[in-house]
Amino acid sequence: MKSAVLVFPGINRERDMARALKLASGNETAMVWHAETALPKGTDLVVVPGGFSYGDYLRCGAIAARAPVMDAVRDFAAKGGLVLGVCNGFQILCESGLLPGVLMRNAGLKFVCRDVHMRIERSDTPFTRGYNAGQVIRVPVAHGEGNYEADEETLKRLEGDGRVLYRYCSAEGEVDEASNFNGAAHSIAGIVNERGNVLGMMPHPENHVEEIMGCTDGRGLFAGLVQHHEKAA
Amino acid sequence: MKARVTVTLKSGILDPQGKAIEGALKSLGVDGVASVRQGKVFDIELAATDKAKAEAALKAAADKLLANTVIENYRVEVLS
Secondary structure (H helix, E strand, O other): OOEEEEEOOOEOOHHHHHHHHHHHHOOOOEEEEOOOOOOOOOOOEEEEOOEOHHHHOOOOOOOHHHOOHHHHHHHHHHOOOEEEEEOHHHHHHHHOOOOOOEEEOOOOOOOEEEEEEEEEOOOOOOOOOOOOOOOEEEEEEEEOOOEEEOOHHHHHHHHHOOOEEEEEEOOOOOOOOOOOOOOOHHHEEEEEOOOOOEEEEOOOHHHOOEHHHOEOOOHHHHHHHHHHHHHHO | OEEEEEEEEOOOOOOHHHHHHHHHHHHOOOOOOOOOOOEEEEEEEOOOOOHHHHHHHHHHHHHHHHOOOOOEEEEEEEOO
């Protein structure tokens, strides 16, 4: 699986992401500068990593979403290519129109940096096939604007189509108010687009992939993507 | 030509920053504050001299970048 990680000024998780991808796929990851107008030939997966692109000026992800490389990402997604956006990457995908809704200031107004639990809602997607449906994994979050909101109709459609792949929950898998630390609608941690090939999520699976990190729960996501690619190839 | 674009949250959108400011004003003893909603102001200098063209450019700027119309409204004014 050939992956390309987008690099915007102010992004800071791109190397963590490249490392996690290499660990899972065995291949080097291409780093693609935001001013590029094309993705490397043969790219199977585009990742929009986390960080603070353009210092979060204007709105989180707003300026990065209008970068030249995003037109190439839109074309790639329109052809069915897999796109993964994490944290600031999720915000960028929402701002670019590739995903519906918006990530608002955390309901508690505080930047939250700690491990949380999320439940895998289904396992029959490229982004979740490395897990079982209902499985609970521990993942780090580090964001001030992760409170997912969308209008009622959009939320209804997301739920009806099974497009909520990850939800914040307790360690036991209970989706309740106490574990919804940022106030997201329906405790949403990650969603896919209508076609199911573009995922946005706030938690950082790339930071839980090696023993030395204290947890390897994030591995399943990358292993699943590699499996999906191998099966398709 | 000087212009101003004002971006505000749509009604019904939760505004935790506005709520925090409202709380601070109340704790400062500022009388009669019923509620606060916060937003953004962009002061823009335009090369255009035609008012209609200027307004069209400002509208494009707001639609393309300055406002996220999922959650925000905007108003454009040509000031001089």
